[in-house]
Amino acid sequence: MPRFSVIVPVYKVRAYLHACLESVLDQSFTDIELIAVDDCSPDACGAIIDEFAARDSRVKSVHLAENVGLGRARNAGMEHASGDYLIFLDSDDTLTPDALHAISDRLKETDEPDVLVYDYARSYWSGETVRNQFTGLLTEEGKAPFQLSDRPALLRLLMVAWNKAYRREFIEREGFVFPPGLYEDTPWTYPVLMKAGTIATLDRVCVHYRQRRQGSILGTATRRHFEIFDQYERVFAFLDAHPELSALWRPVLFRRMVDHYSTIFIKRNRLPRGSRPAFLRKARTHYRRYRVPGARVQTRTRLRHTLVRLGSHRTYRTLWTAMRVRSRARRYAVTARRKVRGAALQFHYRIQLRLPVRADRAVFSSYWGRGYGCNPGALEAAVREHAPHIRTAWITDSRHDHSVPTATARIRPGTAAYWTALARSKYLVNNVNFDRRLVKRPGQIMIQTQHGTPLKLMGLDLQDRPAAARGTDFGALLKNVDKWDYVLSANRHSTLVWERVYPAAYTTLEYG
Incomplete structure (x- = not known):
């Protein structure tokens, strides 16, 4: 039984696949199995996986008969996993050197928690890497392990599957699987964190999250972004099935849902032309269905929540135009003040030089x-x-x-x-x-x-x-x-x- 089962679902990423798989196999920590799942990829990915499996016995090559999507491909990988912990890695991303060693050490330090959350950095085609902006939430100070209720701010992190290590026994006992569709990480991550008896954090960048110049689904305008509604229906169905969790987490997840919907709506490159009014109307329906009376909304997000609650694209466009005008006027005023202040300081400096x-x-x-x-x-x-x-x-x-x-x-x-x-x-x-x-x-x-x-x-x-x-x-x-x-x-x-x-x-x- 290996320590880690690293599951890599693969689809149309042949240009990045070698770097991904090598980042796992070249780790200083070697007690692993690498399960690469070919999601019926039409390019050379399947052959590349087989080449790695032929030269390294730690690689398991799994080929699916039809394309089932990222979530179900991960499920197929879990069916072949035998490690103590499950680690998911997207096939265009990479593990950082010695990441698995650091993860293993932290798991031992924190008494083998159900979930270990670690950090990541966005890796751009220009060579620049930018660490997660909420890295402070991953501090290792304080009690460890803990429960989500002890550190609820962890829900502000990007809700993805690949920045965590999961104890396989816990995942199998609770019956967690990935759903179909886009944004499949949402109904996986929230329930996993809420049900975990023990959680720990690792303040270390373990994954380089590749920001592809083209081809990323999150940067593609498609109606598939409407699948986010199905995913949050699954999240609230989970809460309905676990009333002991609902009272504490329903208001939090309601706010997270509205924030998520408004983010997708505001991003100009996600929703196809003509689909935005329908998306906003659907968001309004979910707002009314899952709203928790009296749930506190932060001031900085209150306007976005109001837009989702109203569900009117015309209202949104009016408010958005007004906000842009106001923001532009404010920027001009700030720039003018900065220039006046800068000129005054430089005049002062010239006097001091004399x-x-x-x-x-x-x-x-x-x-x-x-x-x-x-x-x-x-x-x-x-x-x-x-x-x-x-x-x-x-x-x-x-x-x-x-x-x-x-x-x-x-x-x-x-x-x-x-x-x-x-x-x-x-x-x-x-x-x-x-x-x-x-x-x-x-x-x-x-x-x-x-x-x-x-x-x-x-x-x-x-x-x-x-x-x-x-x-x-x-x-x-x-x-x-x-x-x-x-x-x-x-x-x-x-x-x-x-x-x-x-x-x-x-x-x-x-x-x-």
């Missing part, structure tokens, strides 16, 4: 104002100890005030005090660059401490790596480098790299 440099002032920052620390923090502490006549200040936003020593002044980025400090402090210390508008004055000393050891490509080395450089203006970069007087280096390797990728007249301080 005043004398203060020899007894030093200003420090690290990681773009994210608090006290790194090499600049060590230098600031040393200045206070060994040169107490120099008054030090630290640039940071208010969230990191607690990290700055009480003896050090705090300066907010982008304020008049910030520009005054940059204009008149003799010593400027940072482990990244200051604002590019900074004018380096005679008498000022800028110390670039860097951060870490350069084991990646940086600076001018990125010139032949356009994807990594992402439009870097190398001319502007070198203008900033020209402002450096000293560069702190930890070792000979760092010295050689810094001087090659950031060529300028600064002095290197190889102090360790």
